[in-house]
Amino acid sequence: MTSPHRSQIETDICIIGAGSGGLSVAAGAAQMGARVVLFERGEMGGDCLNTGCVPSKALLAAGKFAHYGKGHPEMGISGDNDVDFSAVKSHIADVIAGIAPHDSVERFEGLGVTVISEEAQFTSAKVVASRHYEVKARYFVIATGSHPFIPPIDGLDSTPFFTNESIFQSQVKPHHLIIIGGGPIGMEMAQAHARLGCEVTVIEGLKVMGRDDPELTTILRDQLMKEGISIIEGTGVTSCAKVGEEIEVHLADERVIRGSDLLVAVGRRPNISTLNLPAAGVMTNRQGIMTDDRLRTSVKHIFAIGDVAGRHQFTHIAGYHASVIIRNMLFKLPTKISDKAIPWVTYTDPELAHVGMSAEEALSAYGADNIKILNWSLADNDRARAERKTEGVIKVTTTKKGKILGASILAPHAGEMINSWSLALSSGLKISAMASYIAPYPTYGEASKRIAGSYFTETLFSPKMRALVKRLVRL
Numbered sequence: 001m002t003s004p005h006r007s008q009i010e011t012d013i014c015i016i017g018a019g020s021g022g023l024s025v026a027a028g029a030a031q032m033g034a035r036v037v038l039f040e041r042g043e044m045g046g047d048c049l050n051t052g053c054v055p056s057k058a059l060l061a062a063g064k065f066a067h068y069g070k071g072h073p074e075m076g077i078s079g080d081n082d083v084d085f086s087a088v089k090s091h092i093a094d095v096i097a098g099i100a101p102h103d104s105v106e107r108f109e110g111l112g113v114t115v116i117s118e119e120a121q122f123t124s125a126k127v128v129a130s131r132h133y134e135v136k137a138r139y140f141v142i143a144t145g146s147h148p149f150i151p152p153i154d155g156l157d158s159t160p161f162f163t164n165e166s167i168f169q170s171q172v173k174p175h176h177l178i179i180i181g182g183g184p185i186g187m188e189m190a191q192a193h194a195r196l197g198c199e200v201t202v203i204e205g206l207k208v209m210g211r212d213d214p215e216l217t218t219i220l221r222d223q224l225m226k227e228g229i230s231i232i233e234g235t236g237v238t239s240c241a242k243v244g245e246e247i248e249v250h251l252a253d254e255r256v257i258r259g260s261d262l263l264v265a266v267g268r269r270p271n272i273s274t275l276n277l278p279a280a281g282v283m284t285n286r287q288g289i290m291t292d293d294r295l296r297t298s299v300k301h302i303f304a305i306g307d308v309a310g311r312h313q314f315t316h317i318a319g320y321h322a323s324v325i326i327r328n329m330l331f332k333l334p335t336k337i338s339d340k341a342i343p344w345v346t347y348t349d350p351e352l353a354h355v356g357m358s359a360e361e362a363l364s365a366y367g368a369d370n371i372k373i374l375n376w377s378l379a380d381n382d383r384a385r386a387e388r389k390t391e392g393v394i395k396v397t398t399t400k401k402g403k404i405l406g407a408s409i410l411a412p413h414a415g416e417m418i419n420s421w422s423l424a425l426s427s428g429l430k431i432s433a434m435a436s437y438i439a440p441y442p443t444y445g446e447a448s449k450r451i452a453g454s455y456f457t458e459t460l461f462s463p464k465m466r467a468l469v470k471r472l473v474r475l
Contacts (some may be wrong), residue, residue, distance in 0.1 A: 019046020020319030182208030356406030
C-alpha cells in the first residue's frame with residue numbers, strides 16, 4: 001500500500017546498500033541506460049572504504065614503515081624510528097578521504113543514479129520504502145553487507161572494546177592490545193599494532209588462520225611471534241571485565257590476560273534485520289539471504305550480493321557478484337557464479353594468499369593416488385635471498401595429469417603472486433602453461449614458474465629419460 005506522505009518512484013533497478021557490490025551494480029547499470037535508485041543509510045563506500053579494507057591496509061603500511069625504519073642489521077643498516085600514533089590515524093583518514101569521491105553521492109548522481117540517504121525496507125515483493133520515499137522496481141538488489149559479530153561472552157557488554165568499525169578512529173595508542181580472534185582481521189591488526197609499538201596478545205579458540213593451509217599458517221604464526229606478538233591458541237574466552245584502568249580477559253584454562261584495550265574480531269554477520277524480508281517473501285538462513293547460483297533469492301526478481309548473500313565475504317567477491325547479476329538483469333543471460341577460482345589474501349608481512357582447493361580438499365575429492373602436491377621454498381628464490389625475506393612457501397596441488405586444483409602462497413607479495421594462479425584456474429590452464437611462460441629475473445613471481453616446473457622433475461630426470469636422451473643426442 002502506498003503512503004501519501006512519501007514520494008513515489010518507479011525504476012528499473014532498486015539497490016539497497018552502497019558498499020562495493022551495490023556501487024558496482026549502480027555504476028554499471030546506470031551507464032548502460034537503466035534507471036537506478038540506490039539507498040544507503042550510512043556512509044557511501046560501505047565497510048570496505050570506511051572501516052575495512054582501506055583503513056586496515058593503510059594502518060598495515062604505516063606499521064611496515066615503522067618496522068623497517070628500525071634498519072636491518074644483516075644488511076649493515078641501523079636506524080631509529082619514532083611513531084606518532086595520532087599522525088598514523090590522520091594518514092588513514094587521508095587515504096579514505098582520497099578515495100571517497102569515487103564512491104560519493106555526487107559521482108553517482110552524475111552517472112544518473114537516484115541516491116537516497118535513508119534506511120529502506122521491503123513493504124512487499126515489489127516495493128521498498130524509506131522515511132520519505134517509496135520505490136517500485138522491476139528488480140531489487142540487496143547489497144547491505146555485514147557487521148562484526150559480538151560473541152556472548154560474560155561481561156563483554158559492560159567492557160569497552162573495539163571492532164573494526166571503531167578501532168581506526170581512536171587516536172590513543174594502546175599500551176597492550178588484546179585481540180579476541182585469530183582470523184585475518186585479528187592477525188592483520190595484531191602485526192600492525194605491534195609494529196607501531198604496542199604490546200599485543202591474540203586469543204584464538206582453535207588455530208589462528210584456520211581457513212588457510214596449516215603448513216603456511218604455522219610459518220606465519222612463528223614469524224609474528226618473533227616480532228613479539230603473544231599468540232594463545234586452543235582456548236576460549238569465558239569472561240571480560242574492566243578493572244580499574246585495565247581490561248581483564250579470563251580464559252577457559254583459567255589464565256587471566258590483562259591489557260589496556262580490547263579488539264573483538266571473531267567474524268561477521270549479514271545486515272538483514274532491518275530489511276523486513278518476510279514482507280517480500282525472501283528466505284534466509286544462518287549465513288544470510290538464501291540465493292541460487294544466479295544470486296536470485298527465493299523471489300526471482302530480488303537478488304542478493306556480497307556479504308549478505310552468505311557466501312565468501314570479500315570485497316572482490318561483491319564486485320564479481322555485481323557483474324553476474326548485471327548480466328542476468330540487463331541482458332537476460334542466465335549467468336551463474338563459480339566458486340572454483342576465488343582468491344583471498346591476508347595482508348600480514350609476509351602475506352598469505354590462496355585460490356582454489358586446499359591440499360586437504362583435493363585429497364578428499366580425488367584421493368592421494370590421483371593428485372600431486374608441490375612445494376617450493378622462498379629460500380630458493382634469489383629475490384627473496386637478496387631482500388633477506390626467505391620465510392615463505394608456495395604450495396600447489398594438481399591432478400596427476402597436470403590440472404591445477406589450488407595454490408597457497410606465503411610470501412612478501414603473495415597477494416600479487418596469486419593472480420597468475422587465479423587466472424590459470426579460471427581459464428582451465430594446466431601446470432605446463434605455468435611452467436612455460438617467461439618470468440623476469442629476479443622476482444618473487446619467478447617462484448611460481450619454478451614450482452610449476454618441479455611438476456615435471458621426476459619425469460625429466462628419470463632413468464628412462466636419461467636413456468632416451470643418450471640415444472637421441474647421437475643421432
